Each structure stands twice: as structure tokens, then as C-alpha cells.
Amino acid sequence: MATINILAVISKLRPRVKYGRTYDLDDLADEIAEQSGFDKGDARDFGYKLAKVLVNHLKFGDNVKLGEIGSFSVSCNKDKKLKVVYQPSTDIKKELTDNFRGEFTNGKNAGLTMEGFAQLWLETNPTDAVIMRDGTTRTAT
Numbered sequence: 001m002a003t004i005n006i007l008a009v010i011s012k013l014r015p016r017v018k019y020g021r022t023y024d025l026d027d028l029a030d031e032i033a034e035q036s037g038f039d040k041g042d043a044r045d046f047g048y049k050l051a052k053v054l055v056n057h058l059k060f061g062d063n064v065k066l067g068e069i070g071s072f073s074v075s076c077n078k079d080k081k082l083k084v085v086y087q088p089s090t091d092i093k094k095e096l097t098d099n100f101r102g103e104f105t106n107g108k109n110a111g112l113t114m115e116g117f118a119q120l121w122l123e124t125n126p127t128d129a130v131i132m133r134d135g136t137t138r139t140a141t
Helices: 006-013 023-038 040-059 088-101 114-124
Strands: 003-005 015-016 069-077 082-088 103-104 127-129 136-141
Touching: 003 006, 003 088, 006 088, 023 040, 040 069, 114 127, 114 136
Parallel strands: 003 127
Antiparallel strands: 015 103, 069 082, 127 136
């Protein structure tokens, strides 16, 4: 009998966004050029210059707010390992919440409780034991 922690079970079974194609800066610049009438080269040049200026400000610890895009800042952990923090604007959050057209994997598992995740795991792994957060164990029998 294998034992598995409930947090590991949730990590494996929780809903996730199914990623589509990856678009790079050139792709986005080409779309902007098509929508705006700008020259593709100028749109790409602007995109690369914006990225360079953004990074330059972040290197100095500045916060950068890009209107409807959102805000960028830098934070660190206890070992001073840096990470870039992106906070999307309220408009972006609302647009995605209201109009998301992508797909989910494990979407049917949305809203399950810890107990529900444990039972779902045990349906397909009946010889396992799931250790709950309070230390109790769930088994299929």
C-alpha cells in the first residue's frame, strides 16, 4: 500500500489551464501592425524597446505600471533570489474571467473538497492511502 499526501493528490487532480500555442514578441508585434496599420518592423522595434526599458527599470527596483496591461515589480525570497512579479490590471482580470475561451484539464474536478479529491484518487488507486491534513487516513476500503 502506497501513501500519498492530500496536497499531492490535489496537485495531480486539480483543474489546470490547457496551454495553447506560445506567442512571442514578434507574433504580437505582427498582430499590432495588422490591426493598427503600423509597419511590422516599427511595431517589432517598439515591442523590443518597451521590453528593454521595462527590464532596465526593474533592475533598479522600480515598479512599472503599464496602464491596462498591469504592473511589474521585483521581489526576492530570504536568500535574495529575485523574481519578477506581474499584477494584471482589473480590466484584464475581468476580461479573462468573463470571456475565457481556452480549455481546462481536469475541469470536472473544480469545486471538490479535500475529501472529494481523496475519494477521486482512491477510485483509481484503491490500494493507496491518502493522508489528510489533520493526519487522518483515507482508504478505499
